[in-house]
Amino acid sequence: MTADDSHDPRLQPLAPSAFRDVIGHFASGVTVITTSLEGTLHGTTASAVSSLSLEPPMLLIAMNRESVTGQAVLDSGAFAVNILGEGDDELARRFAAKGGDKFAGVDVTLGDHGQPLLVDALAQLVCRVRQQVEVATHVVFLAEVHEATARPGAPLAYYRGKFGRLAFDD
Known part of the structure; x- marks a missing residue:
């Protein structure tokens, strides 16, 4: 970068508010990441979830470094991804x-690896962390999927700060 480049607006860092506004146009599914650490259940809503590979089955999640659930995932080395269905806004x-006790009144079972599964979730994936990478304000967890279950239904969607549903063309 030359001295003249420092005044080029195309080379300036993007403001967080501008990034938030634009990335909000990306619709995503809604999940609850859960884990258990020393008998305590932890959970948080997350949309930063993506499949990574089929062989072996892997996915990634990104969690804020300050997240209590993220710290519990880091310490336990395992988590579940509970994919929420339409109507699971609350x-x-x-x-x-x-x-607060986020699990109060919520039906939960434990997967074969002890991770809490939300009974009413559309789908669940039980994962073991294979690697984690600290990036900016987040920790990205790369994890192998050991269990996966799903029931019929449509997913809860998130777009521009609101929950909704997907509409399909017939």
């Missing part, structure tokens, strides 16, 4: 809130 809001 469950998504509950797990997005900070503090």
